[in-house]
Amino acid sequence: MVWVTLPVTTAPAITACLTPHSAPVRNVTVALLALAWVVTLSSLAVARPLGLTALRTGAPVACGLAVAAAASGRPSAGASLLAVLATAVAASLAGSAEVGRWCVQGAAYGDEERYPLRVPPALLVTLVPLALVLLTLAIASGPLLLAARAWVPGVVALAVGAALVVGTVRSLHPLSRRWAVIVPAGFVLHDPMTLSDPILFVRAHVLGLSAHPAGTPLPAGTLDLRLGASRTTTVLRLDDEAPLSLRRRSTAVGTRAREVAFAPVLRDALLTACADHRLPVT
Secondary structure (H helix, E strand, O other): OHHHHHHHHOHHHHHHOOOOOOHHHHHHHHHHHHHHHHHHHHHHHOOOHHHHHHHHHHHHHHHHHHHHHHHHOOOOHHHHHHHHHHHHHHHHHHOOHHHHHHHHHOOOOOOOEEEEEOOOHHHHHOHHHHHHHHHHHHHHHHHHHHHOOOHHHHHHHHHHHHHHHHHHHHHHHHHHOOEEEEEOOEEEEEOOOOEOOOEEEEHHHEEEEEEOOOOOOOOOOOEEOOOOOOOOOEEEEEEEEEEEEEEEOOEEEEEEEEEEEEOEOOHHHHHHHHHHOOOOEO
C-alpha cells in the first residue's frame, strides 16, 4: 500500500523545505501533514464514498506538495525523486477505476452492484485542481499564521478557512456519489449532479444496454447525462418514455426519455454484470 509508505518516502523531502522556518511553523506543518495522512489512511480502512473523496483529495495534494518540494531545490535529488514518484503512484491509484468501484460498492445495500460514473473531463482539468488548492490553503493558512504569531490574520484565516473547507468538500463529494446500480428490480442511475433523485428503470421495461462508440453522435432524442464524458458512453433503451427529474442549478426539472446515455468508468464490467443479472445487453 503506497500511502502507508509516504512518511518514509516523502517526509524527508517535505521536511527539508521547512528548515528556513521557525520551530513552531515547522511543528505545525508536520502536524497538519500527519493529520492529513492519518485521515486519508483511515478512509482506506473503510470503503465508503466519503472515503473516496478523502482519498482523491489527499493523494493529489500530497503529489503537489512533493513536486513543490522538489522544485524548491532544498531536498536532495534522491529525496525529491523518491517523494515525487511515491506520491504520483498514490495519486494514480486513488484515481483508478478499481479503487472507485471498491469505495462506492462498500456502501451498497443488499444485492446492489454499484459502478462509478466517469468524472466530467472539464471539471477534472479546471475546477477540481482549483478546489484542491483552495482546500489546502483553507486548512493550512490559519494554523500556520498562528504559529508565526500573526494572531489577528490567523484567527481570521481560521474562520474563513473553516467555511471554505465545508464548501469545498461539499462541492467535491458529489463526484464520488455518481454511480450506475444493478438491483434485483432492474437498473438505477444515481447521479446528484444531473438528477434530483435516483431513477429506477424496472427490468420489464428495459429493452437493452449497449456501448456507444466514442466520438459519434447520440441517437436523436437520447437524454445525455454524461456531462461531457464520452469515452465510455453507454445507452439504456426502454420500451416507453420514463419520467426523470433533472437537476438544473437548485431546481428540479421534469422530463421524459426513452433512451438515456451515461458514462460508467468500468463499462465492460458493467455490461457483463448486467447480462449476468438478466438485463438485456445489445
